Amino acid sequence: MNDIFKKGAILDMAQLVDYSEGGIISKQVLKSNAGNITLFSFDKGQGLSEHTAPFDAMVQVLDGEVEIKIGGSPFVLKKGETIIMPANISHALFATERFKMLLTMIRG
Incomplete structure (x- = not known):
């Protein structure tokens, strides 16, 4: 794993990509x-x-x-907004402007 994601440290995710x-x-x-x-x-x-x-997936727009x-x-999300995409339902993403996101997937 990349040292950029050190455990026990404060991370500014939007600045790390x-x-x-x-x-x-x-x-x-x-x-x-x-x-x-x-x-x-x-x-x-x-x-x-x-x-x-x-499995469910949560998108946090950074x-x-x-x-x-x-x-x-369709749902339009901006910085600071989050949406949960339910398991087994089709979904797609399109960058209407350049964007960064944190994607969290949890296996059920």
Whole structure:
């Protein structure tokens, strides 16, 4: 695991991942049998195509703006907002502006 995610230290997640022009960056923060936490940055226009996951996933927007579709319903989230995507329901992400998020997935 990367030393950038040192345990027992105060972390400013939004500052720990840069933007990549035309790209997406992901950094795994924690991983265990119970689930994982991943830090992402998306340049404007980037996204994740529609998919499902067998467990709930929580998105915390750290910077910027994203449109998240859950079961076909669109939600626009901005910095400081959070949404929980339920297990086994299709979802997709599209960066309406460049954005950063912390994704927490918990296995049931």
